[in-house]
Amino acid sequence: MKKLINDPADVVDDALRGMAAAHPELRIDSEHRVVFRGDAPVAGKVGLVSGGGSGHEPLHGGFVGLGMLDAACAGEVFTSPVPDQMVAATQGVDAGAGVLHIVKNYTGDVMNFEMAAELVAAESGTEVVSVVTDDDVAVQDSLYTAGRRGVGVTVLVEKLAGAAAEQGRPLAEVAEVARRVNGQGRSMGMALTSCTVPSAGKPTFDLPAGEMELGVGIHGEPGRRRVPVAPAREVAEMLLEPVLADLDFTGGDGVLAFVNGMGGTPLLELYVVYAEVQAALAKAGVTVARSLVGSYMTSLEMAGCSITLLKLDDELIRLWDAPVRTPALRWGV
Amino acid sequence: MATVETDALGAWVREYARAVTEHRDELTELDSAIGDADHGTNMHRGMTAAVAALDASPPADGAALLKTVAMTMISKVGGTSGPLYGTLFLRMSGALDDGSPAAFAAAFRAGVEGVVARGKAELQDKTMVDALLPAADALTEAIGAGQELDTALRAAADAAARGRDSVTPLVARKGRASYLGERSADHVDPGAESAVLLVEAAAATLGRS
Numbered sequence: 347m348k349k350l351i352n353d354p355a356d357v358v359d360d361a362l363r364g365m366a367a368a369h370p371e372l373r374i375d376s377e378h379r380v381v382f383r384g385d386a387p388v389a390g391k392v393g394l395v396s397g398g399g400s401g402h403e404p405l406h407g408g409f410v411g412l413g414m415l416d417a418a419c420a421g422e423v424f425t426s427p428v429p430d431q432m433v434a435a436t437q438g439v440d441a442g443a444g445v446l447h448i449v450k451n452y453t454g455d456v457m458n459f460e461m462a463a464e465l466v467a468a469e470s471g472t473e474v475v476s477v478v479t480d481d482d483v484a485v486q487d488s489l490y491t492a493g494r495r496g497v498g499v500t501v502l503v504e505k506l507a508g509a510a511a512e513q514g515r516p517l518a519e520v521a522e523v524a525r526r527v528n529g530q531g532r533s534m535g536m537a538l539t540s541c542t543v544p545s546a547g548k549p550t551f552d553l554p555a556g557e558m559e560l561g562v563g564i565h566g567e568p569g570r571r572r573v574p575v576a577p578a579r580e581v582a583e584m585l586l587e588p589v590l591a592d593l594d595f596t597g598g599d600g601v602l603a604f605v606n607g608m609g610g611t612p613l614l615e616l617y618v619v620y621a622e623v624q625a626a627l628a629k630a631g632v633t634v635a636r637s638l639v640g641s642y643m644t645s646l647e648m649a650g651c652s653i654t655l656l657k658l659d660d661e662l663i664r665l666w667d668a669p670v671r672t673p674a675l676r677w678g679v
Numbered sequence: 680m681a682t683v684e685t686d687a688l689g690a691w692v693r694e695y696a697r698a699v700t701e702h703r704d705e706l707t708e709l710d711s712a713i714g715d716a717d718h719g720t721n722m723h724r725g726m727t728a729a730v731a732a733l734d735a736s737p738p739a740d741g742a743a744l745l746k747t748v749a750m751t752m753i754s755k756v757g758g759t760s761g762p763l764y765g766t767l768f769l770r771m772s773g774a775l776d777d778g779s780p781a782a783f784a785a786a787f788r789a790g791v792e793g794v795v796a797r798g799k800a801e802l803q804d805k806t807m808v809d810a811l812l813p814a815a816d817a818l819t820e821a822i823g824a825g826q827e828l829d830t831a832l833r834a835a836a837d838a839a840a841r842g843r844d845s846v847t848p849l850v851a852r853k854g855r856a857s858y859l860g861e862r863s864a865d866h867v868d869p870g871a872e873s874a875v876l877l878v879e880a881a882a883a884t885l886g887r888s
Contacts, residue, residue, distance in 0.1 A: 399757075399758075421757045421758075422717070422720075422721070422724075422757060422758075423717070424715045424716070424717055425715075425717050425721060425756075425757040425758040426757045426758050426759075426761075427757055428753065428754050428755065428756065428757045428761060429753060429754070429762075430754050452855065453759045453798070453853065453854045453855065454757065454758040454759040454761075454762070457759060457762045457763075457797065457798070458757060458758075458761070458762055461753070461762055484858075485858050486860065491852060491853075491857040491858065491860075492853055492854055492855070492857045492858070495858065543715075543716050543717060545717070545720045546707055546711070546716045546717070546720070550711050550715070550716045551711065563855075563858060565715040565855070566715065566716065567713075567714060567715050567855050567858055567859070570858075570859070570860055570862070
């Protein structure tokens, strides 16, 4: 294993120390491993809390700031944070208007956030609403699975619900925006390589040369199908096909097309993919109104990408264009 | 008949911490195949912290001991193993009546039922429940039939191992392994494996005094 780390056991704490040093506008509670907006709690504003295993940076800590999250809890690499952290985050952002938990649909994240919400309710009576993201079409949604995973749409939920909260809207409306975004977004990912969890020291799965994994998750958990490596044009089509089959994206106010890098794929290649995505969408009669290209929800050093489509409406377009100032996403300010 | 004293419960917890440390790489290996490659690391971190917490402030009784282990697992581990093992020890702590083998069996069953409720898993979903429920059944049955605690725990550990093996060929229906669909078949479930170690640790320590 070759990594730019000191000790595998210290990766998360060392990275948080670096974030604190690089972003004095944030406040980092190193004991609880929570990244706070420097001005949290913001008077009159609904607080937005998310969190999850580390290894997906910039998600979630990189999305803390004006117009997005108020706090993010960092777990161990690929491991959900614990309830104590979520309680500290929730209490630290509560300005009396209630707190929204944005939770990716993984058994551990859901379970720990549930326990945290129970603890907060018992301790301080803070009103907490949870929205669980589950946009990954690679996973069958049935009674017989843990349900679809929360992937790319989580970034969009944090931006759009964050903008709604920044406008001073009440908790119920902010939660409604978050649920609508999750309901109107779908994603599918692929990997060219595996990734190595620092504490494990070797790749999570083997991916032979010449093969790629379709439907991969963001924890190096293998996907559903292995196929020969193909040109970007075909990869874009393979990823878009199940997304478009799952929800009708034609008509309306167009879509937000999000090509996300998995951590080890250069932006050069992501733009190659984006060109193919745009072309394939045009052929399918889907209009692109907004786009996002970059590595925003990664899986350590995994090479690959995911594609997320979100059906937009007037309101969501306004919320997308609203100012945001975070380490990883900033415009309009 | 042997009783389950506070020291014996402490020995159980320590033996389990030793076992998950010994099998840490193996648990992580199993988790790499069908999960996210952290089960061994997480269980090792949690149980090591639990033993450290017991050393730092020795608990007054068995219930306090189990509660310390529970809160440590919930606070330190994260993922699914933290809340699930935490819930198991927490419910056991709440249900632990006296030191009799029957009380231990009842407490263990309460813990396992807590895991079922928290994880919403059923038998054959291919989770730790497939090892824990048969173990609880075997333990209750053996104690009910008047067997000594060590014999009963041996039966429970064997039942846990059989439960784990019985779901190895199956497709996982809960947790991250369920994302794999058919590809999760013919892999040992890492949660079932760590649950077998827990019951094995009980058989190796409790009822031996």
